[in-house]
Amino acid sequence: MIRIALLLICGFYGWVNAQPAIPFKPDTEFDFKFDYVFKERPPADKPDYEAPDAPHRPVRNGPLPYLKTELKLTSLNPNEVRLKVISSKGVIVQQKKCTAQMIIKLDWGFSDDVKDRVAPHQYVVQLLNEKKEPVSQIVLNAEPDGHFYINGQRKGRL
Secondary structure (H helix, E strand, O other): OHHHHHHHHHHHHHHHHOOOOOOEOOHHHEEEEEEEEEEEOOOOOOOOOOOOOOOOOOOOOOEEEEEEEEEEEOOOOOOOOEEEEEEOOOOEEEEEEOOOOEEEEEEEEEHHHHHOOOOOOEEEEEEEOOOOOEEEEEEEEEOOOOEEEEOOEEEEEO
């Protein structure tokens, strides 16, 4: 009896994991643009307590590179009617109806914070059908070494 229950659980788990992945939206159906600006980092609050053996990270003064991006949906399939943008922190950043020629602006933060994983380092733009089920996706990812990937293809460097 226990073996049957275990087989059913394992079979269900395998069936759930075997569901097809969301396909990437083709590169020809969107444009992507980096928008670097230089900003001053706001002064950090001094902590009430600092451990004596805590690693010290020097604070850089002056303007630092701040990353913003623009993603333009040049064409949509007939069943792509909504979009949802999810950050690597699991936060839904945007969720709305989409149209062709729509521009999605993403504010990543300071490039050092993105590389160090302090700020979100990945955004997933899911294009949804009328039932709010994912039809296609665009994955924007910044690696710790500074390489930037769109749908798994290297597109630049931070």
